[in-house]
Amino acid sequence: MKSSVIVFPGSNCDRDIAVALEKMQFENKMVWHKDTSLPKSDLIVIPGGFSYGDYLRSGAIAGKSLIINEVIKAANSGCLILGICNGFQILTETGLLKGTLLRNKNLKFINKDVNIKVINNSTKFSNKYKKDEILKINIAHNEGNFFTDSNHLEELKKENLIAFQYCDEKGNINEEVNPNGSLENIAGIYNQKKNILGMMPHPERMVDEIISNKDGINLFSSLLN
């Protein structure tokens, strides 16, 4: 499977996701933000980091960069798109995903391992997970507080577009285990066609037991499935 990782100035999880993809046997290419064409890709990843220093607003400038037009075109023709952390923020800035990511409720950067629950396990990104499986995944962000309007929230629920929700070790979803104030503990969402996933947690950080755990592996093996 062919993948491309978009590199913006200030991206800093680009190497991490590339390592994870290569470990999972993706044929991966790095794509510079000033490029105007994309290599043939089955999957495009927009990595975490601080694209353009997060100036103006997280993801705002990247959302207007040269390469992003190509990403939008690819997305509209069905290519799989994964936005992690800053990548999720960029996807909302481009309009490929609805909703937005506000400042964390406690107004601080948060880095820790959190539990998330797999809500929909029948997508290209999640078919190797069990439904309601609980994963321990690292988060690291300043603006991860997902917010959207009530129509979109309704749509997310009705169409099964919520990918992950923050939960406790047993899978209970409540305010106590909501790290950043996200609406309904939402940690990741799909677009309507489910070819685009945006998520705040970092699955690429969870592919090696010496460093953390292997809870992120099945996201990549789902894609290969």
Place this chain on the structure above:
Amino acid sequence: MKITNEIVQKHGLNLDEFSKIKKILKRDPNLLELGIFSAMWNEHCSYKSSRIHLKKLPTKGRQVIQGPGENAGVIDIGDDDAIVFKIESHNHPSYIEPYQGAATGVGGILRDVFTMGARPIALLNSIHFGDPKHPKTKSLLNGVVSGIGGYGNCIGIPTVAGETKFDETYNENILVNAMAVGHAKKNKIFYSKAKGLNKSVVYVGSKTGRDGIHGASMASAEFDENSEEKKPTVQVGDPFTEKLLMEACLELMKDKSIISIQDMGAAGLTSSSVEMASKGLLGIELDLEKVPCREENMTPYEMMLSESQERMLIILEDGKEKAAKKIFDKWDLDFVVIGKTTDTSNLTLKFNNKIEGEIPIDALALKAPIYDRKWIRKKTQRYKVNVKKLKKIKIEDALIKILSNPNHSNKSWITNQYDQMVMCDTAQKSGSDAAVIRIHNKDKAIAVSVDSSANYCNAFPLYGGKQIVCENWRNLISVGAKPLAITNCLNFGNPENKEIMGEFAECLEGIKEACEFLDFPVVSGNVSFYNGTNKKNISPTPVIGGVGLIKKLSKPIGHNFIHNNSNLLVIGKTFGHLEQSVLLREIYSINTGMPPDINLSNEKNNGECILKLINKNLVLSSHDISTGGMIISLAEMSIGSNIGIKIHKPKRLTNSINYFFGEDQARYIIEVNNKDLSKVEKILKDNNVFYENIGITQSDFFEIEDELKISIKDLYKINNEWYNNF
């Protein structure tokens, strides 16, 4: 403009130094030249009070590739891998403007490391604040932590370890020390020494603004009530630009274009150009109108003394300019040839073809003043502690009081604000004795830790200096790493005061003795004097940052217990030394007496034996015993793992207070599986290591026979209260 005595003093120079300048130049300097002398001759850049003492430190060893004197130290970790690291202070700016002060401290130390060709792989910090109840403490803590996180998180280097301490001695002068660690190929290290005539001197990175002018001079004076007015001398950081600069420099370093490279840190363009030329025994000529400026009408004086961040100076091989510029264009950074190397041995500053200043390079570097300042030894009386005569206290109450103190509280409120995982090689994060970072794409790892013990150093600097080196060594050992080398950040008061200079000299004697004995050389460091306000000096606070090697990383050893029903062994002998202990300080407000001395051969023997046990996979978890004594270490192991202990009353020492709270050195606690116990005991005996089997791990309760029984949940709550109520 006539240079008056008042102008001289405003530049932080004394009149003797001014006469010396006139003698060297054989004329009066102009304002630009005076500014340059002030930047190079201040304490921060010249090490004029510390140099004769620093020379005594051991800096060599088989593992050392580059010792002090470069941007950072370099050590060999086998194969073709080298580790580049250094610690530096940013105390004064951080007190005035905590966010930017701390952020630019991180930015500065990162540049020191990637300047040498290393990709930074870890950040650490040691931060000291005033009394937790002091009205400024919380806001300073908040600002510093956000600043450290703001810079490291954005640039994408994990902040993996550190220490945070509180004491009223820092009420008006906090300490912010940042350490960076990088990985390089052994044969691809870049140095600052210039070579060759007529080579292009290139300015890269951010534009120059008026921020930070005279920053280094500010850091070389005490604070007074007007310190707030110095806010404009604090630099403003931009981690995004630094990320671009780092990637561009590392990209340029892939081929052979660079002769020498130096970051513009303290004293900016002045110190970088002078250092490069001085090391190469060359002259350097700069055309200042070419310097990229952020503000209009900047004068040569402002350009030379600005401490704007994220800038580098590079001397390039002939004909490499075009290819190099292309790289910096790609990253949208300035790249301008602003001068050349010359054979004049002078720093020549031109502005629109007119010479504005000319100073012999060696006058700025080699001939900078060196002072052998008066110092006296500290006389410390012992304070004979007789616990029976002190007010009776229950062990449980003392334990709770210490664990709820901000100094011993769980620091996850801080560490959760740092990205510790980015780069995906952090095998062990903050909260352990040392962090463990895997070398990318390899199965070896390094362990890193920073440590200080200001109370010990204040009580008796010689023992204090020795103790911090050993403490650092122990922390690396505890995670299974062989300690290799250290960097130090020496935070002291006013060196013109002979007691303070004595603290400095004696701490260094202690550091030297321990480093020599343990083959743990000093490869880089930084001195920060004048920490104090209105003649009130801080306690001497040398900080040690150490690096160790784990040859083959499987699962790192941490200090959290692994399971119930394993054996707990205390390695090293407990004598019950209570003078200068946390117990006396916190519970009885007694802070006189001698800190514990260290038997270095026991230290070495115990440590090497622990390493042997870990390498044979006989240790489940391990923790060194440090401030607070054995009981605090046990509590930390329990709280981190949610596994309790059941230990018997001490057999040797009759007094439980001495036994559990004594701060004797060279001790560790290890958790051992039942099946391995006899093997472990045999190895300990064979190596003449004193140990005691004190009990076992159990679920839910922290229990000492007939003394106390507390649930781990309660301990956890107590330990997290202060920060949770922040």
